[in-house]
Each structure stands twice: as structure tokens, then as C-alpha cells.
Amino acid sequence: MWHGDRTALVTGGARGIGLEICRQLANGGLRVLVGARSWEAAEEACRAIGSAALPLALDVASAKSVAEAVREAGELTGGIDVLVNNAGVSLDGDLRPPYLDEEILRTTLDTNLTGAWRMAEAVVPGMVEVGYGRVVNVTSSYGSLALMDSGRHPAYRISKTALNALTRMLAAELAGTGVLVNAADPGWTRSGMGGPAAPRGPEEGADTPVWLATLPDGDGTTGGLFAERKPLPW
Ligand SMILES: NC(=O)c1ccc[n+]([C@@H]2O[C@H](COP(=O)([O-])OP(=O)(O)OC[C@H]3O[C@@H](n4cnc5c(N)ncnc54)[C@H](OP(=O)(O)O)[C@@H]3O)[C@@H](O)[C@H]2O)c1
Secondary structure, X not given: OOOOOXXXXXXXXXXXXXXXXXXXXXXXXOEEEEEEOOHHHHHHHHHHHXXXXXXXXXXXXXXXXXXXXXXXXXXXXXXXOEEEEOOOOOOOOOOOOOOOOHHHHHHHHHHHHHHHHHHHHHHHHHHHHHOOEEEEEEOOHHHOHHHOOOOOOHHHHHHHHHHHHHHHHHHHHOOOOOEEEEEEEOOOEOEOOOEOOOOEOHHXXXXXXXXXXXXXXXXOOOOXXXXXXXXXXX
């Protein structure tokens, strides 16, 4: 499928699942802004992807960086049609509640929840203005309340539960605007975060996020949580 003049911005796009999302979106015909904290890493990723990819320095944990990156993205491409909030950290190690590491909780929420929210605040008004937008929040089945059966990775899981809630709220607020907002679980995927033993490769991990990022005109799918292109319980 060819997506014409559309531009996508992928946070954390220089490695792991994010890099593969960038590659698949570029292969699908989108112009892709590869957001990364390191400009050099973003540039290297763009060289690997090809001429449809442009590097963008972007730290989602910094409001200043988000504002500067979105302004630069506008200057480079004229606007952002697709936002993939992929950047994420998992810092809990073996910690489990009731033990609380406040610094880990703060840092995790600041990236995984507030980072995505900052990006939405900066990008969504432009989407509403043109009556088209796709927002994909890359979440995890670990954030699903329905599937929450242990205290493993508490800060990470709570950050993804909250990201799922943001997905629902944003979708409700944007109903009828042409902006579709969904959450995608890539599944346990080989990457820096997933490690080498994960059963899924980056191509499989990127599939559901890319599907939601390129929902065709007329598709009303919004406010959903999906894994392997199928609904996942909240
Ligand atoms: N792998 C899995 O099994 C799995 C399963 C479920 C969900 N997920 C989700 O999938 C997404 C991608 O994860 P991954 O597996 O590809 O992990 P990864 O290999 O560890 O990559 C994480 C990405 O997030 C970026 N990032 C972290 N903090 C950032 C910040 N403040 N600003 C901008 N970018 C930041 C990293 O950039 P740097 O290079 O600058 O560090 C990197 O590009 C995450 O949201 C993760 O929670 C992964």
C-alpha cells in the first residue's frame, strides 16, 4: 500500500522495535522522521532505512526537546500525520511491590506515560486541523489489568496501564476528528528490552503498530488495544 505524502514520526526509532517500525513505514511509502535521543544514532538508522527517513533529535522525557523536535519536524515536512509513541524504558529489574523505588517509578512514568502524552499534546492539534491523524501508543500486555497476575516489573506495568488509559481518553476526545488513537502490544520481541531469548523478531513486533499507524481512510478503529492485530483485554 502506498501512503503518498504522509509523514510519520516514530519516537525511539533508532533501534529495536522502533527502528523496524520506521523501516516498515518507509517501505509503505511514508516519509519517516526517526526520533532518537542521539542525533548520530538517528542518522545511522536513516542511512540504513533509505532516503524516506530523516533524523530528528528527540528526548521524550524533556518538554523542551519535544517542543523543539516537533517544531523542526514541521519545518522539515510541513506536518506530522502519524505519531508512533514507541520510546520506552523498563527499569524495575527484580523489584516487586510492596518495595517501592520512587526514582525508578518517576523515571519510568516520565518516559512511558508523560513522554507519549507530551508528544500527543505537541502533535495532535496539527492533526485535528487537517482532519487526519493516526496515533499509536506502543504498550505491553504487561499493562493489561485483566492479565495482571503478579508484581513483576511494577513501574513498567503501571506506566503501560496508564498509557492505555491515555489511549482511551485521547480517542474519546478526538472522536469524529479523523484522528484515530490506538494502543499496540508488540508481544515479547528480541530487542534491547526484550533480550535475545524472545520468540518474536522485530518484524513481527512492528507489525501491529504499523497496521494501526496506516489504518486506511474510512476505518473507524479507535480507542482499542491490540496484539497481533486482534483486540487484547484491557
Ligand atoms: N521488546 C519487547 O518484548 C516488548 C514487549 C512489549 C512492549 N514493548 C514496548 O516496545 C517499545 C520499544 O521497545 P524495544 O523492545 O524496542 O526496546 P529497546 O530496544 O530498549 O528500545 C527502546 C527505545 O526507546 C528509546 N527511548 C528510551 N527513552 C527515551 C527517551 N527519553 N526519549 C526518546 N527515546 C527514548 C530508546 O532510545 P535510546 O537508543 O536513546 O536509548 C530506544 O530507541 C517500548 O515502548 C516497549 O515498552 C517491548
